[in-house]
Amino acid sequence: MGVCDGLLIRRYSCRLVAVAGGLLMTIGMFVSAFMTSLDWIIFTFGVVGGLGSGIQYTALFVAIGYNFERNVNLALGFAISGVGIGTFVFTPLFAYLMTVFPLEGLFICLAGFSLQSVVASVMFFPSFLEIKHKTKSRIVNKERKGADDDTQMSFCKTLEQMFKTVPFLILLLSTFVANFGTYIVYIHFANYTTHKGTSAMETALLLSVIGLCFGLSRILAGLLCNSKAIDEPILLFSTYAISGVSSLLLPTYSDTFTGQFVFAVIFGLYGGCLYAVINGITLRYLPLRDLGTAVGIELAVVGIAIMTGPPAIGLIIDATRNYDIGLVIAGLCLLLGAVLTLVAESCNNKRPQNNITSLNTELASLTVDIPAPSEDTDICEHTI
Secondary structure (H helix, E strand, C coil): CHHHEEEEHHHCHHHHHHHHCCCCHHHHHHCCCCCCHHHHHHHHHHHHHHHHHHHHHHHHHHHHHCCCCCCHHHHHHHHHHHHHHHHHHHHHHHHHHHHCCCCCHCCCCCCHHHHHHHHHHHHHCCHHHHHHHHHHHHHHHHHHCHHHHHHHHHHHHHHHHCCCCHHHHHHHHHHHHHHHHHHHHHHHHHHHHCCCCHHHHHHHHHHHHHHHHHHHHHHHHHHHHHCCCCCCHHHHHHHHHHHHHHHHHHHHHCCCCCHHHHHHHHHHHHHCHHHHHHHHHHCCCHHHHHHHHHHHHHHHHHHHHHHHHHHHHHHHHHHCCCCHHHHHHHHHHHHHHHHEEEEEEEHHCCCCCCCCCHHHHHHCCCCCCCCCCCCCCCCCHHHH
């Protein structure tokens, strides 16, 4: 699906794609309230709602990449910190709403909240850089035979070139392995602490702490990379490694609530920094024109890791009745992801030229005349 997201963003504006994704997510959640079968709820909420969420999420990353030069990591860190803050706020809120409303009412509440993201997406006004980039692409396509066919061919050639870029391929592998481990912890941590004798209220507090630290960590990661105090690969390696070691050793200090709280803080601060630097690290290996497609593929890889990691470990836990083994495997995956991040950077031969500022400056300097929109024409039409 990430590849399709990238194709949509290449063809249409980030704003149009984000609005469409938000509406699809809202429809999926709202329709779930009227489903009487679990299979249909899995389809409407998981497939339809998840599809819309993924489309909107990808558009968010690319929109930030189009709107910031030197401060792209900082801007992305602030934007994605909302995910952690949302986890902190909405975990106890929806736990309360579940005691007040039936499941149908909860789905309607979720749909109402997701609809607010559509309102926010309308504010994704196309930047000068996005308009200029897509206007140039449109002009180039019109100069070829069959614009639609050439667009598809161009997209296929872009994919072929991307998958020939060794650092990007290794980065994808690192992203998959690390998120395979990250979401094992994220999904199974509540059951793990309950198994250790922690109360439901204390477990909810631990999840809220992870969410709050997620939000803080993404802002701090953006600040660090934005200040050039540390490169994105080094930051990603460090955060993966610290998360991996803390997960690997969790069985040795998880018998007390204090130990679990310490882990929640560490995992929250270091487990979600990828999203704050994903634009910056991608642009070390690929040009700006491929950012939408690349981020779509990376988020699709994350989605595959989420779909495979927690269920696989769940089967192992059910078979062995040993919760500790899941945390050990998660820690090893995070450590492997950390090592692969360094391997990807060691294979990069374009480091001096392929930085965000030079790419944006080069693209912005292209001599392309942008037609002025008429009074009855929306600016989105000039990005299609």
